[in-house]
Amino acid sequence: MGKYREIVNIRTEAEGDIIDLSALLAKVLQNSGLGEGFLCAFVPHSTCALFTIEYELGLQKDMRETLQRLMPDDIEYEHHLRWRDGNGHSHIRASFLSPSLVIPFSDGELDLGTWQQPVLMELDPSGRDRKLIIQIIGDI
Numbered sequence: 001m002g003k004y005r006e007i008v009n010i011r012t013e014a015e016g017d018i019i020d021l022s023a024l025l026a027k028v029l030q031n032s033g034l035g036e037g038f039l040c041a042f043v044p045h046s047t048c049a050l051f052t053i054e055y056e057l058g059l060q061k062d063m064r065e066t067l068q069r070l071m072p073d074d075i076e077y078e079h080h081l082r083w084r085d086g087n088g089h090s091h092i093r094a095s096f097l098s099p100s101l102v103i104p105f106s107d108g109e110l111d112l113g114t115w116q117q118p119v120l121m122e123l124d125p126s127g128r129d130r131k132l133i134i135q136i137i138g139d140i
Contacts, residue, residue: 004032004136011129012048012122015073015090016064020055021118021132025103026110028134035108037138042100044131047090047124049097055117063121067093073125090123097121105138 006028010019021041029039041050053059077088101118104111112118120130 001137001139002032002034002037004028004034006031006134008132008134009129010120010132011127012120012124013127015122015125017122017127018053018055018060018063019120019122021050021120022055022110022112024132025118025134029105029108029110029136032136032138033140034105034136034138035140036106037104037136039103039105039110039134039136040100041103041118042133042135043120044133045094045099045128047087047094047122048128048130049094049099049121049123050101050118051097051121052101052112052116052118054115055119067123071096087124090125093123097123105136 008024025039043050071089071092073089079088079091080086103118
């Protein structure tokens, strides 16, 4: 059983950015030299999320609009009143999504479906520098 860890910095530009991580995660998996196991990606942040989606413009727009309908950014949140940072909705949205993603792999390739791409979504009102921790365990 082998393990590999890599930390990657990702810069987001604005709230609602959805960044396709497919090529990045494939490259990190290649760097690991492992052939079969699990890749775990994690963001140590409370206002962004990781998930899989069909990475196309229509679904990206649908995701943003659905989050706005369910957890609007234009209502008052206790977090806003306490901290005056305007991102209470960002914390709520992130808590309903996930800071981590686990993907199995075999033959040195991620076992993702045809229309399934791993993504990072920025939920904070402004762009940020995000840290993505990737840890892989598996066999050669």
